[in-house]
Each structure stands twice: as structure tokens, then as C-alpha cells.
Amino acid sequence: MKPSLKHFFDSMGSYLARPGDESLQRLYSAHPEWRAPSTRVSIYGDFVRGHIRTAVEKLFPLLRGAVGAETWNALVEDYTLTRPARHHEVNRVGEGFPAFIADAVSSRGLPPYAPALARFEWSDFAVFASQAAAPEPVERLTPNPTLVVLEQPFRICAWVRARGQGVTREPEAGDELALLWRHPELLVTYYQEATPPALLVLKMAVEGLSAPEVAAATGMPEADILDAVARLSRDGLVLAPPA
Numbered sequence: 001m002k003p004s005l006k007h008f009f010d011s012m013g014s015y016l017a018r019p020g021d022e023s024l025q026r027l028y029s030a031h032p033e034w035r036a037p038s039t040r041v042s043i044y045g046d047f048v049r050g051h052i053r054t055a056v057e058k059l060f061p062l063l064r065g066a067v068g069a070e071t072w073n074a075l076v077e078d079y080t081l082t083r084p085a086r087h088h089e090v091n092r093v094g095e096g097f098p099a100f101i102a103d104a105v106s107s108r109g110l111p112p113y114a115p116a117l118a119r120f121e122w123s124d125f126a127v128f129a130s131q132a133a134a135p136e137p138v139e140r141l142t143p144n145p146t147l148v149v150l151e152q153p154f155r156i157c158a159w160v161r162a163r164g165q166g167v168t169r170e171p172e173a174g175d176e177l178a179l180l181w182r183h184p185e186l187l188v189t190y191y192q193e194a195t196p197p198a199l200l201v202l203k204m205a206v207e208g209l210s211a212p213e214v215a216a217a218t219g220m221p222e223a224d225i226l227d228a229v230a231r232l233s234r235d236g237l238v239l240a241p242p243a
Contacts (some may be wrong), residue, residue: 013083013085015041016048052080052093060121063101064162068111075104091125098122109157113154113171120191121176122157123148127180127189134184134239141205141229142239145184148193151175155192167189183236190235198237204229205238 010032015027024038054219056076057064064072078102084093098118105114132145139229150156157178159171177194204214211229215222233240 009106010132016083018081021110051090053082055090056097056170058098059091059125060118062121062163063113063114066117067114071108071110072231076103078104094122099210111170112173115155116150116152116154116156117171119150119152120160120180123178123180124189124191127182128187130182136184136239137242138239139241140208141201141233141241143202143205144181144184144237144239145235148180150180151176151177151179155193157191160191164186181237184239185236190237191236198232200225201228201238202233 011027011030015023024041027041028038029189038131053076056079061116065236067075074241079097081098082096084096090138098124101110101118102115104110105112113190127146127148130146135142153175154171155174155176157171157176159169162169178191179198180189200214200218203209204211211222211225213222214225227238227239232238
């Protein structure tokens with residue numbers, strides 16, 4: 001009886017997780033009727049693993065730099081063994097990497113902020129690639145539909161911003177509510193810590209509150225509220241109706 005298609009893909013998946021002479025021999029032993037040239041299969045295996053490594057390195061450059069080359073290579077090698085490449089879009093290979101990093105912190109001696117940084121970097125890409133469509137134009141103040149909120153035990157937003165200014169110290173411990181969203185016009189990921197003005201403007205957008213209503217309820221000057229709405233609308237955190 002011919003082997004099932006599932007058997008073929010399972011054995012091929014095992015080979016692709018760790019190409020090499022031994023695993024290649026196991027693949028051919030599992031399918032003795034197969035006549036594909038082994039040199040071509042070997043090239044294909046290296047090609048697939050190379051794509052996985054390239055995708056992970058592209059998605060998590062900050063984490064890669066934080067843990068060092070030797071640790072990074074070992075992490076990617078072991079992550080590849082989990083056979084993450086199951087989606088047609090190659091960048092989705094990184095979706096399970098933050099959870100993998102969280103499980104590896106103690107056993108690999110990773111810095112304690114590594115899981116938070118991995119979550120931040122994956123969210124950066126996921127927001128950029130989001131399929132959520134921004135309504136245009138909106139009739140009232142509206143939250144950006146690509147918005148992602150991360151609760152983190154480290155101040156990753158401040159650290160990422162500081163790195164862009166040449167500061168190399170490690171992230172500070174401390175609760176952070178990080179906001180990440182795709183700018184509706186520039187189509188790049190924006191991020192910031194959830195400041196009181198940002199949370200207030202988001203509340204206005206979610207609950208349909210006007211600036212006079214918020215001013216009456218909070219005692220804040222209406223001009224300050226409108227300034228915050230205008231600034232965060234320019235940044236794309238919220239979408240504002242045409243003036």
C-alpha cells in the first residue's frame with residue numbers, strides 16, 4: 001500500500017527541521033520508492049531553513065543584538081525544530097517565537113526582558129501587516145483599527161526609543177502599557193507608552209465623548225483636550241472626521 005500524503009509530509013517536515021546526511025537518509029528510508037535526486041532534496045532543505053533563519057532575524061533584530069550571536073544561533077536552531085513554518089506567508093514563522101523565548105529564559109540564561117522585547121518586535125510586524133482596514137472617512141473620533149495593546153513588565157517603548165538616540169543600557173523594569181498601531185497614511189508602525197492623554201483620547205473615541213463633555217467631567221481645559229486629540233489624530237492613534 002502506498003504511504004499516505006500525511007506520512008510523506010510528516011517525514012519531510014522532520015527532515016526540513018534539521019537537514020543533513022543522517023536526516024536525509026531517514027527520509028529516503030521512509031520512502032524507498034522515491035526517486036528524487038538526493039542532491040536536489042538537500043539543496044531544498046538548506047533553502048527552507050535559510051528562509052526560516054532569515055525571516056526570524058529580520059523580525060527580531062533587537063532581541064538578536066541583545067542576546068549575542070552564539071545564543072541567538074542556538075535559539076533559532078532549536079526554534080526551527082518546532083517546525084514553525086506552517087503558513088504560506090514566510091514572516092508568520094515568527095508568530096510563535098515570543099512564546100518560545102518566554103519558555104527559554106531560565107534554561108538559556110536569557111535577559112529577563114527578552115520575552116517582552118520579543119512580544120514587542122512581533123507586534124511591530126503584526127501591526128504593520130494587519131489586514132484591518134481603516135474606515136475613510138470616519139463620522140466621529142474612532143480608534144485606529146490596527147491598535148494593539150501590550151502589558152509589559154519592562155519599559156520597552158522607552159528603551160527602543162533610547163536606542164535610536166544611541167543609548168545602549170538595558171530596558172528598565174516597570175509596568176508598561178504599550179500601544180502599537182499602523183499610521184493610516186504613512187503605513188508604518190507607531191508605538192508609545194500609554195500616557196494619560198493617550199488613554200483619555202482613546203476613551204473619547206471608544207465611548208463617543210466630546211471635548212466639552214470630557215472637560216465638564218474632568219475639569220481639564222477644553223483647549224488641552226482638543227490639542228491632545230489633534231496631536232494623536234496626526235499620529236494616527238485615533239481617526240478624526242474631516243474638519
